[in-house]
Amino acid sequence: MYGLKTESSFDAAHFLTDYHGKCENLHGHRWRVVAILATDELQEAGTCKDMVMDFGEFKRILRALTEELDHSFIVEEGSLKPQTMKCLEEEGFTLSVMPFRTTVENLARYFWQRLDEAGVPVMVVEVYETPNNCAIYERGRN
Numbered sequence: 001m002y003g004l005k006t007e008s009s010f011d012a013a014h015f016l017t018d019y020h021g022k023c024e025n026l027h028g029h030r031w032r033v034v035a036i037l038a039t040d041e042l043q044e045a046g047t048c049k050d051m052v053m054d055f056g057e058f059k060r061i062l063r064a065l066t067e068e069l070d071h072s073f074i075v076e077e078g079s080l081k082p083q084t085m086k087c088l089e090e091e092g093f094t095l096s097v098m099p100f101r102t103t104v105e106n107l108a109r110y111f112w113q114r115l116d117e118a119g120v121p122v123m124v125v126e127v128y129e130t131p132n133n134c135a136i137y138e139r140g141r142n
């Protein structure tokens with residue numbers, strides 16, 4: 001088994017719905033996303049011969065995904081009143097609406113699924129919410 005690992009980070013705001021503690025309040029993180037690809041065989045020919053995939057392409061794909069959320073407010077769909085959403089939009093804030101509670105576990109699954117949809121052989125995604133706290137989502141556990 002061959003593996004390839006890269007990472008990308010983004011800054012965003014969020015809050016946890018139905019959380020009883022400080023995380024129920026709007027706050028921010030610098031989320032660090034670490035992605036690991038895995039394949040049994042390397043590519044056989046061409047510019048990517050003997051590679052899992054080109055690092056440049058892997059980094060570009062992951063960075064594009066983190067860039068989508070960078071400096072946005074990640075909001076769980078339905079967690080704010082429609083008029084609140086309207087006001088935030090009218091104020092010009094960038095909202096990233098997600099169909100899930102914005103836990104680091106769900107964000108790890110989100111990035112795993114987006115990488116899978118991009119056609120890369122993703123095995124594991126780790127998302128660090130703080131330097132010490134990380135959630136992991138792995139192939140075969142979806």
Ligand SMILES: Nc1nc2c(c(=O)[nH]1)N=C([C@H](O)[C@H](O)COP(=O)(O)OP(=O)(O)OP(=O)(O)O)CN2
Pocket residue numbers: 016023027102103104105129130133
């Ligand atoms: N299993 C999970 N637990 C928590 C999550 C989560 O996504 N999954 N998220 C949060 C909050 O988002 C919160 O921002 C993180 O809280 P905390 O660990 O307390 O982070 P701090 O940086 O504030 O830690 P301090 O040690 O207090 O500085 C909570 N739990």
Ligand SMILES: [Zn+2]
Pocket residue numbers: 014023027028029129
């Ligand atoms: Zn948080």
